[in-house]
Amino acid sequence: MPTIKDVARLANVSTATVSYVLNNSGPVSEATRARVLAAVEELGYRPSIIARSLKGKHTHMLGFVLSPYARQPQDPFFNEFIAALADTAAGFNYHVAVTTTADLASERKTYKDMVEDRRVDGFIIADTRLDDERLAYLIAAGFPFVAFGRPANELIFPYVDVDGYTGVKQAVQYLIDLGHRRIGLIELSPTLVCRMHRRQGYEAALQENDLPLDSELIVAGGLTEEDGYRAMGKLLDLVQPPTAVMAGNDLMAVGAMNAIHDRGLSVPDDVALIGFDDIPLTTYVRPTLSTLRQDFYDIGERVVRMLMALLHDEELTETQVILEPTLIIRESSGGALIKD
Amino acid sequence: MPTIKDVARLANVSTATVSYVLNNSGPVSEATRARVLAAVEELGYRPSIIARSLKGKHTHMLGFVLSPYARQPQDPFFNEFIAALADTAAGFNYHVAVTTTADLASERKTYKDMVEDRRVDGFIIADTRLDDERLAYLIAAGFPFVAFGRPANELIFPYVDVDGYTGVKQAVQYLIDLGHRRIGLIELSPTLVCRMHRRQGYEAALQENDLPLDSELIVAGGLTEEDGYRAMGKLLDLVQPPTAVMAGNDLMAVGAMNAIHDRGLSVPDDVALIGFDDIPLTTYVRPTLSTLRQDFYDIGERVVRMLMALLHDEELTETQVILEPTLIIRESSGGALIKD
DNA sequence: TTGAAAGCGTTACCAC
DNA sequence: GTGGTAACGCTTTCAA
Numbered sequence: 265m266p267t268i269k270d271v272a273r274l275a276n277v278s279t280a281t282v283s284y285v286l287n288n289s290g291p292v293s294e295a296t297r298a299r300v301l302a303a304v305e306e307l308g309y310r311p312s313i314i315a316r317s318l319k320g321k322h323t324h325m326l327g328f329v330l331s332p333y334a335r336q337p338q339d340p341f342f343n344e345f346i347a348a349l350a351d352t353a354a355g356f357n358y359h360v361a362v363t364t365t366a367d368l369a370s371e372r373k374t375y376k377d378m379v380e381d382r383r384v385d386g387f388i389i390a391d392t393r394l395d396d397e398r399l400a401y402l403i404a405a406g407f408p409f410v411a412f413g414r415p416a417n418e419l420i421f422p423y424v425d426v427d428g429y430t431g432v433k434q435a436v437q438y439l440i441d442l443g444h445r446r447i448g449l450i451e452l453s454p455t456l457v458c459r460m461h462r463r464q465g466y467e468a469a470l471q472e473n474d475l476p477l478d479s480e481l482i483v484a485g486g487l488t489e490e491d492g493y494r495a496m497g498k499l500l501d502l503v504q505p506p507t508a509v510m511a512g513n514d515l516m517a518v519g520a521m522n523a524i525h526d527r528g529l530s531v532p533d534d535v536a537l538i539g540f541d542d543i544p545l546t547t548y549v550r551p552t553l554s555t556l557r558q559d560f561y562d563i564g565e566r567v568v569r570m571l572m573a574l575l576h577d578e579e580l581t582e583t584q585v586i587l588e589p590t591l592i593i594r595e596s597s598g599g600a601l602i603k604d
Numbered sequence: 605m606p607t608i609k610d611v612a613r614l615a616n617v618s619t620a621t622v623s624y625v626l627n628n629s630g631p632v633s634e635a636t637r638a639r640v641l642a643a644v645e646e647l648g649y650r651p652s653i654i655a656r657s658l659k660g661k662h663t664h665m666l667g668f669v670l671s672p673y674a675r676q677p678q679d680p681f682f683n684e685f686i687a688a689l690a691d692t693a694a695g696f697n698y699h700v701a702v703t704t705t706a707d708l709a710s711e712r713k714t715y716k717d718m719v720e721d722r723r724v725d726g727f728i729i730a731d732t733r734l735d736d737e738r739l740a741y742l743i744a745a746g747f748p749f750v751a752f753g754r755p756a757n758e759l760i761f762p763y764v765d766v767d768g769y770t771g772v773k774q775a776v777q778y779l780i781d782l783g784h785r786r787i788g789l790i791e792l793s794p795t796l797v798c799r800m801h802r803r804q805g806y807e808a809a810l811q812e813n814d815l816p817l818d819s820e821l822i823v824a825g826g827l828t829e830e831d832g833y834r835a836m837g838k839l840l841d842l843v844q845p846p847t848a849v850m851a852g853n854d855l856m857a858v859g860a861m862n863a864i865h866d867r868g869l870s871v872p873d874d875v876a877l878i879g880f881d882d883i884p885l886t887t888y889v890r891p892t893l894s895t896l897r898q899d900f901y902d903i904g905e906r907v908v909r910m911l912m913a914l915l916h917d918e919e920l921t922e923t924q925v926i927l928e929p930t931l932i933i934r935e936s937s938g939g940a941l942i943k944d
Numbered sequence: 945t946t947g948a949a950a951g952c953g954t955t956a957c958c959a960c
Numbered sequence: 961g962t963g964g965t966a967a968c969g970c971t972t973t974c975a976a
Contacts, residue, residue, distance in 0.1 A: 619971090651970070655968075655971090657970095
């Protein structure tokens with residue numbers, strides 16, 4: 265591998281001049297520039313990222329830690345999100361280091377290691393939590409990051425989030441307009457900040473329509489298909505089961521769908537269903553799943569752009585971005601209950 | 605951030621001694637060692653990965669490039685595989701840089717950049733192709749990598765692969781044993797090496813049972829649910845459609861399932877179905893999908909272990925590993941056609 | 945058992 | 961416009 269010295273020698277200039285040419289960081293005569301460029305070409309020289317980093321104090325790496333804590337690794341969310349991160353970062357000549365963790369302890373250690381080893385210049389944090397150690401740690405360490413998800417407390421940091429409140433409210437309103445009066449809610453994991461907003465959206469929709477808030481219609485779910493299956497089972501066991509259900513995410517909605525089918529009932533005739541996320545799975549199942557779409561690619565792209573601005577000391581025009589999800593009506597939400 | 609010099613100063617030793625202690629690379633008296641360790645502790649010192657890399661000529665990074673060319677980004681395969689890569693690498697103090705590419709040209713550029721910039725010490729390559737530029741390039745460049753998938757030609761490199769031939773043969777035999785005589789095959793993308801082996805397994809099973817090889821029963825598929833849907837449509841359009849179908853992967857099997865349902869037919873009564881991969885989706889659909897399981901986590905782990913051995917100049921005990929897939933019978937493959 | 949110093953490949957300050 | 965050289969933080973050779 266040729267180094268800058270080899271280039272300098274071949275072009276009969278100093279290494280400083282080579283550096284000037286390559287980085288446009290000094291005045292160089294056209295003739296010299298041409299000679300340097302020719303030498304670079306001839307040698308196939310590429311500057312060493314590592315040496316550059318040692319000088320420049322940055323790694324051109326972004327960190328993203330996969331945690332089973334808030335999302336299952338099989339959640340297709342990651343595919344789109346990671347692709348967006350990697351794509352967008354590449355546009356800035358950055359790369360993304362993806363790490364996985366098994367539990368909270370190893371997650372803690374991972375962040376600490378990445379920060380203290382200065383392996384990455386900044387982090388992308390997904391799925392903010394109620395009492396989020398990661399956020400607290402990074403803020404305390406003064407380490408740059410941008411989150412997908414809002415804070416639950418008074419912490420201040422840049423983020424992109426989806427408006428779960430408005431989204432769920434709109435979806436539940438849609439079900440109410442269809443004629444549904446008993447609408448169930450299968451909640452996400454209690455530690456997730458977004459669970460809160462979605463719940464509030466659900467309650468707001470009922471209140472605005474003067475529908476009673478029946479606590480037995482709100483069941484703890486979780487994250488996975490199994491969680492949704494189990495939660496739906498509880499709802500179906502009620503003396504008066506709901507005729508429609510809003511699920512915390514698509515995976516649980518599909519679980520709910522299976523629970524309904526396995527009891528010989530039908531979606532949407534016996535129970536209408538709406539999910540959240542719009543993962544590809546929604547169109548694979550029958551009936552296809554109505555849902556609230558969050559554009560993970562868009563979110564990932566925005567998050568990286570904000571982080572790049574942060575790292576380059578640029579002015580962040582918007583530091584907290586809230587995106588509206590789109591209600592996507594497919595088959596599982598059914599038609600009007602009472603035909604006229 | 606404290607440097608090695610700060611530690612040396614505080615411990616009243618030279619930087620060399622600090623380095624000896626930290627790397628166990630020189631004889632150090634117990635007293636000195638203790639003093640150094642105390643200083644490290646007090647300062648919260650962590651060696652700079654970058655400076656280390658500059659000396660040592662390695663980055664402690666592994667590269668993995670996501671390509672839509674052979675697998676759709678929404679393929680859940682990636683989740684498990686990437687998690688396995690990241691987990692296993694972490695055990696060796698390595699990290700994984702994940703990059704995405706949009707097309708073959710950008711893929712080519714990505715590999716070139718990563719290699720020439722020496723951003724990573726080695727690559728993991730997934731889904732080998734018939735005429736695989738990536739492999740050719742890395743071999744020509746003498747750059748270390750381990751593949752998930754076999755070569756299609758005479759190239760020699762370390763890999764882990766799943767025995768698609770035996771797997772599919774076994775699955776088709778299973779269908780034959782159930783009484784099926786007309787068995788369809790929905791193929792993977794033609795460029796994938798594994799398509800070949802699976803096709804051969806299909807043909808072998810038919811031949812061993814003296815069943816005719818009907819070319820109209822073999823249809824081009826692809827990768828996605830849509831591909832499977834379309835391919836199944838073609839099979840159902842036949843004058844004499846198959847009573848069972850082996851799909852190139854689970855995603856296409858689910859697409860086939862939907863195609864069958866959408867024509868008012870039933871799985872497995874009208875058409876029995878077996879997929880390949882065992883992604884979580886197989887248990888979310890109704891009927892649940894029979895499939896050949898490949899353990900992506902295991903594969904990812906093995907690939908990284910082999911790559912680590914390669915990078916550390918250790919003897920590779922096995923350089924080409926073939927794993928057997930497991931036939932998993934769920935509902936979609938049905939029971940015996942002719943009940944006795 | 946310890947340390948001085950060279951060197952890894954850059955960048956950038958300061959002279960010329 | 962150009963070049964010499966120190967510096968980035970570490971490892972390692974060589975000498976003491």
